[in-house]
Amino acid sequence: MIVLDRLTDLYGACAIADAVRRGEISAVSVIESRLDRIKRLDPLLNCFTSVLEDRAFEMAARVDALVAAGRDPGPLAGVPFGVKDNYDVVGRVTLAGSIINRSRAAATADAVIAQRAAKAGAVLIGTQNMDEFAYGFTTENAHYGATHNPRDVARSAGGSSGGSAAAVAAGLTEFSLGTDTNGSIRVPSSFCGIFGLKPTFGRLPRTGTFPFVHDLDHLGPFARGVQDLASVYDALQGYDSHDVACAERPMEPTVPSLDDCAGLRVATLGGWFDDMADAQGRDAVRRVADVLGAKRSVSLPGTQQARAAAFVLTATSGGNLHREALRARAADFDPATRDRLLAGLLMPADAVLQAQRVRQVYRTEALTAFRDHDVLLAPATPCAAVLLGQPTISVNGADVPTRANIGLLTQPLSFIGLPIVTVPVANGALPIGVQIIAAPWREDVALAAALRIERAWLASVPVAEPC
Amino acid sequence: MIDEEDVERLAHVAGLRIDPAHLPGVMTNLRILYAQAALLTTPPLAAEVEPAPAYRA
Numbered sequence: 001m002i003v004l005d006r007l008t009d010l011y012g013a014c015a016i017a018d019a020v021r022r023g024e025i026s027a028v029s030v031i032e033s034r035l036d037r038i039k040r041l042d043p044l045l046n047c048f049t050s051v052l053e054d055r056a057f058e059m060a061a062r063v064d065a066l067v068a069a070g071r072d073p074g075p076l077a078g079v080p081f082g083v084k085d086n087y088d089v090v091g092r093v094t095l096a097g098s099i100i101n102r103s104r105a106a107a108t109a110d111a112v113i114a115q116r117a118a119k120a121g122a123v124l125i126g127t128q129n130m131d132e133f134a135y136g137f138t139t140e141n142a143h144y145g146a147t148h149n150p151r152d153v154a155r156s157a158g159g160s161s162g163g164s165a166a167a168v169a170a171g172l173t174e175f176s177l178g179t180d181t182n183g184s185i186r187v188p189s190s191f192c193g194i195f196g197l198k199p200t201f202g203r204l205p206r207t208g209t210f211p212f213v214h215d216l217d218h219l220g221p222f223a224r225g226v227q228d229l230a231s232v233y234d235a236l237q238g239y240d241s242h243d244v245a246c247a248e249r250p251m252e253p254t255v256p257s258l259d260d261c262a263g264l265r266v267a268t269l270g271g272w273f274d275d276m277a278d279a280q281g282r283d284a285v286r287r288v289a290d291v292l293g294a295k296r297s298v299s300l301p302g303t304q305q306a307r308a309a310a311f312v313l314t315a316t317s318g319g320n321l322h323r324e325a326l327r328a329r330a331a332d333f334d335p336a337t338r339d340r341l342l343a344g345l346l347m348p349a350d351a352v353l354q355a356q357r358v359r360q361v362y363r364t365e366a367l368t369a370f371r372d373h374d375v376l377l378a379p380a381t382p383c384a385a386v387l388l389g390q391p392t393i394s395v396n397g398a399d400v401p402t403r404a405n406i407g408l409l410t411q412p413l414s415f416i417g418l419p420i421v422t423v424p425v426a427n428g429a430l431p432i433g434v435q436i437i438a439a440p441w442r443e444d445v446a447l448a449a450a451l452r453i454e455r456a457w458l459a460s461v462p463v464a465e466p467c
Numbered sequence: 468m469i470d471e472e473d474v475e476r477l478a479h480v481a482g483l484r485i486d487p488a489h490l491p492g493v494m495t496n497l498r499i500l501y502a503q504a505a506l507l508t509t510p511p512l513a514a515e516v517e518p519a520p521a522y523r524a
Binding site: 357 | 495512
């Protein structure tokens with residue numbers, strides 16, 4: 001059921017921006033309505049780690065002043081958004097879901113892509129809950145509590161960007177900015193039933209975000225519709241020399257070509273991606289494949305090794321990043337994070353180098369597949385949203401630990417940096433996501449295919465009204 | 468099979484002291500990591516396969 005709290009509530013980033021730009025609604029009234037909704041629902045959901053009420057009203061008033069003066073307030077004028085807790089927000093200590101970081105200095109500037117969103121007129125209203133240091137898939141944080149899935153509050157919102165995804169699903173923000181190292185945008189998109197974009201590795205600068213695995217960290221947006229997702233993504237693009245992994249590429253806007261997906265060569269991913277999915281995930285892929293006219297299934301050799309390599313690289317790099325804190329104050333970590341990071345610190349260099357070489361081999365396999373295909377499809381998660389605290393999930397006929405295995409279908413793909421849009425498919429009591437995977441730097445292709453799915457009414461994502 | 472003594476020895480070499488209360492959890496995770504790392508050795512990689520990161524001067 002869609003519940004709009006006030007007449008000033010409009011649905012979606014583009015709709016809000018259009019109304020604000022035309023002067024039909026004030027940015028301040030939009031922010032007021034969202035803050036009211038946060039006050040009502042966030043005690044139940046725990047999406048936010050901080051709500052920036054004063055700042056939000058100030059920024060919204062600036063947008064309204066521009067409109068009143070006849071000046072351009074930007075393509076996202078007045079649109080409320082949130083950022084994951086690992087994004088810098090000026091004047092705030094970037095905690096990244098930890099208490100370890102409390103001793104750090106406050107940020108002196110917002111994260112670069114949050115600055116770009118604000119420059120486009122969007123209004124930041126808060127920071128959002130996550131697994132500690134982004135190391136998890138369920139947003140069950142020992143320090144700040146679990147984020148509850150607005151579609152069923154007994155269930156996980158997914159992670160590690162769970163607060164960001166749940167806020168969008170519940171209509172607390174129109175979009176959110178998260179991070180994805182092994183699936184942390186795609187998993188919560190799947191569990192919460194919204195759209196998420198993990199761009200190509202190196203596309204969006206990570207400047208001003210707290211790292212997890214330098215070689216694997218991506219930033220990207222969540223939204224409830226593809227037009228919104230693409231519009232936000234376009235506003236975030238651009239090179240930044242302060243991120244050494246950021247590619248020097250020109251802006252490549254995707255909104256102008258969103259309607260252009262004729263003649264796409266689409267295939268489903270078999271092998272690992274079929275074996276590790278459940279019946280609902282397979283059915284969701286089949287439905288998306290039918291809409292996109294996919295006729296073939298292809299396998300990527302070495303997917304199990306790619307997933308293993310991502311797993312090893314994550315623990316070792318994360319352990320390396322946090323070595324000093326693990327040495328001095330291990331007891332202050334979330335236990336679920338601490339033991340994995342400590343184990344990572346004890347791994348031999350041979351395993352790390354081998355993982356990086358496997359990465360090169362798997363990249364070649366994927367690029368070979370993209371010679372004959374524009375889009376590949378795979379489920380985003382092995383199952384729909386799990387219960388909070390659920391110890392195991394069933395995968396390929398075996399009960400396996402939940403936290404370590406929710407990323408089975410996302411990890412191999414972020415490992416090689418491919419752009420992926422997760423689309424929600426409502427084919428069960430809870431939605432499940434399908435990954436629309438494109439060749440490197442072809443976010444435009446993935447977004448166009450996602451729009452076609454949305455228009456086929458396969459991906460329907462009403463605002464969740466938790467109770 | 469890795470046991471808690473192995474974990475303590477590795478930690479000593481790495482200059483870490485792991486709280487005894489944390490040893491079982493670290494041991495479990497180290498076993499998982501070694502099992503995953505074992506998957507990376509078959510099939511053997513060609514000598515020409517370079518690590519993925521590309522340093523640019």
